[in-house]
Amino acid sequence: MDYQVLLQDAMEQARRMPARGRVADYIPALAEADPLAFGMAIATVDGGVFGAGDWQRPFSIQSVSKLFTLALALAEGGEGLWRGVGREPSGNPFNSLVQLESEQGIPRNPFINAGALVVTDRLLELTGDAVGAVRDFLRTESGNPEVAADDTVAASEARHGHRNAAMAHFMASYGNLRNPVDSVLAHYYAHCAIAASCRDLALAGLFLARHGVRVDGSRLLSRSEAKRINAVLLTCGTYDAAGEFAYRVGLPGKSGVGGGVLAVLPGRGAACVWSPGLDAAGNSVLGVAALDALTTATGWSVF
Numbered sequence: 407m408d409y410q411v412l413l414q415d416a417m418e419q420a421r422r423m424p425a426r427g428r429v430a431d432y433i434p435a436l437a438e439a440d441p442l443a444f445g446m447a448i449a450t451v452d453g454g455v456f457g458a459g460d461w462q463r464p465f466s467i468q469s470v471s472k473l474f475t476l477a478l479a480l481a482e483g484g485e486g487l488w489r490g491v492g493r494e495p496s497g498n499p500f501n502s503l504v505q506l507e508s509e510q511g512i513p514r515n516p517f518i519n520a521g522a523l524v525v526t527d528r529l530l531e532l533t534g535d536a537v538g539a540v541r542d543f544l545r546t547e548s549g550n551p552e553v554a555a556d557d558t559v560a561a562s563e564a565r566h567g568h569r570n571a572a573m574a575h576f577m578a579s580y581g582n583l584r585n586p587v588d589s590v591l592a593h594y595y596a597h598c599a600i601a602a603s604c605r606d607l608a609l610a611g612l613f614l615a616r617h618g619v620r621v622d623g624s625r626l627l628s629r630s631e632a633k634r635i636n637a638v639l640l641t642c643g644t645y646d647a648a649g650e651f652a653y654r655v656g657l658p659g660k661s662g663v664g665g666g667v668l669a670v671l672p673g674r675g676a677a678c679v680w681s682p683g684l685d686a687a688g689n690s691v692l693g694v695a696a697l698d699a700l701t702t703a704t705g706w707s708v709f
């Protein structure tokens with residue numbers, strides 16, 4: 407496989423999309439992203455790293471961080487996590503409040519915002535520093551010590567994060583948060599505001615391709631836990647577009663409103679793509695198109 411050529415071809419096909427989508431602006435600092443930025447990287451389990459376009463340029467990882475908070479919370483605390491958060495697709499937008507009341511403050515899954523707040527709360531309880539845990543994991547797995555939260559982006563979200571605050575208070579009223587709401591929100595905004603590149607994220611996602619094993623050979627998760635995270639990524643990682651993503655890409659994946667998408671090729675590698683223009687569900691238009699082109703050309707899929 408000539409990964410370099412595959413990446414360039416996939417990006418070339420994605421560039422033919424009639425429109426690039428809209429850059430997120432509900433977090434004002436994200437509106438400053440370069441709408442023409444586009445990069446893609448693949449990291450393989452046998453040590454290869456390949457990239458094209460803006461693959462080494464850091465961007466705001468936003469909800470891609472939720473893959474790592476989930477993995478770390480499960481690694482630290484085990485299955486008890488699932489008492490406070492479900493693992494069913496929500497069929498609703500990532501920031502929807504609508505199911506929380508009828509489902510007694512238990513969010514549908516760990517990747518919608520409400521579910522991610524619960525995971526952040528548990529990770530904070532288990533480690534004392536949820537954002538530090540995610541940042542350090544990303545630094546170690548990527549080998550890039552410069553991965554860090556962007557305080558300006560986190561502060562920008564905090565000033566406009568009324569929906570997340572509403573969800574957090576609502577879940578606290580059901581006893582589904584163990585830390586003060588303000589601490590949970592601060593850690594959540596900060597891990598969403600981590601800046602990393604396609605290269606960094608593809609490398610950091612490799613533990614799922616290695617069935618739970620970290621870059622140094624130590625085990626973060628059992629093989630079965632890694633399988634389960636991949637399953638929840640497939641069914642819930644791209645929100646109410648998870649069916650369409652599975653149909654087009656056929657891989658577990660996690661998107662973020664910064665325009666990043668990280669997809670896992672179990673046993674083989676991880677691919678990350680970044681283009682800030684989003685579709686209505688909050689997924690990168692060119693990102694999904696490039697992954698679609700890559701998996702269609704190679705036949706890479708879990709199916």
Ligand code: DON
Nearest residue numbers: 468469500598661662663688
């Ligand atoms: O809480 C939020 O709205 C953002 N920090 C993250 C949302 C997000 O990335 C959804 N992804 N597509």
